[in-house]
Amino acid sequence: MCLYLCLFFLFFELSTCDPIPAPWPEQFHSVMFVNRSGDLHQTDLWYDWPNGRNFNINQYQLGILKYDIEWNNGTSFIYTLDPFNHTCQLLHFEVGILRPNWLLGANYLGQQYVDNFLCNVWEKVEFIWYYEDVLTRTPVKWIFYDGMTFHVMTFEVGAVLDDAHWQAPLYCFSDPDPELHQTHTTRNNSLVLVDSELAVLSAFRRTLMSHMR
Numbered sequence: 001m002c003l004y005l006c007l008f009f010l011f012f013e014l015s016t017c018d019p020i021p022a023p024w025p026e027q028f029h030s031v032m033f034v035n036r037s038g039d040l041h042q043t044d045l046w047y048d049w050p051n052g053r054n055f056n057i058n059q060y061q062l063g064i065l066k067y068d069i070e071w072n073n074g075t076s077f078i079y080t081l082d083p084f085n086h087t088c089q090l091l092h093f094e095v096g097i098l099r100p101n102w103l104l105g106a107n108y109l110g111q112q113y114v115d116n117f118l119c120n121v122w123e124k125v126e127f128i129w130y131y132e133d134v135l136t137r138t139p140v141k142w143i144f145y146d147g148m149t150f151h152v153m154t155f156e157v158g159a160v161l162d163d164a165h166w167q168a169p170l171y172c173f174s175d176p177d178p179e180l181h182q183t184h185t186t187r188n189n190s191l192v193l194v195d196s197e198l199a200v201l202s203a204f205r206r207t208l209m210s211h212m213r
């Protein structure tokens, strides 16, 4: 089919058939090393599209362990557990989690060796540069516009985290003054975030999803 289309287009303009990124599997677990201007952390990502949820567990180098559960209804719980201070931040997005085909429409930039893998490279809405192994079509690396770089260390297709782990702690729900623990929403609904890393990720999500509607 692709070959047919390519031949078809070749008659009209000398375009070649650019590869497109593999959609994300509906469920997977990935361990990633993340470098943000030299600050390192490890992320455990549990992507679970059928259940409408996405979990990032972030271990900052010699620092805190931070949990970030995102639900497809737009609610995110970002919290810490013992032995760290009990904190919980509730965020609300107008959009849900990334869809498996969120890379559709990305611009193909050719091939490049990254992390010693030969990769196809795409760029999407000038927010993300995405590198996928040519042979296995597994993501190898992605870079956000601010330079935050994710290196994919493991990628287990089909892995699912038990329901019990998706429960945010009680103090996410029992705060007498929820405003204290929520980020405020400005009149135009842009989130005012203290945490700049979170700001990058949420801007990414909003921009990307608005491009998909």
Ligand SMILES: *[C@@H]1O[C@H](CO)[C@@H](O)[C@H](O)[C@H]1NC(C)=O
Pocket (backbone or CB within 6 Å): 035, 036, 037, 038, 039, 040, 147
């Ligand atoms: C992290 O990224 C910075 C550039 O932002 C680079 O200088 C540094 O070598 C990187 N560290 C690691 C461990 O990759």
Ligand SMILES: *[C@@H]1O[C@H](CO)[C@@H](O)[C@H](O)[C@H]1NC(C)=O
Pocket (backbone or CB within 6 Å): 071, 073, 074, 075
């Ligand atoms: C979204 O779903 C989660 C998990 O079921 C729930 O805790 C949260 O309250 C929901 N948010 C809204 C705005 O309904």
Ligand SMILES: *[C@@H]1O[C@H](CO)[C@@H](O)[C@H](O)[C@H]1NC(C)=O
Pocket (backbone or CB within 6 Å): 085
């Ligand atoms: C934890 O809470 C204590 C008491 O409020 C505070 O002094 C300390 O700085 C907090 N630690 C972190 C890592 O936020």
Ligand SMILES: *[C@@H]1O[C@H](CO)[C@@H](O)[C@H](O)[C@H]1NC(C)=O
Pocket (backbone or CB within 6 Å): 186, 188, 189, 190
């Ligand atoms: C929304 O408001 C913020 C702060 O008031 C401003 O920085 C931002 O540019 C606004 N965004 C849009 C899309 O209007």
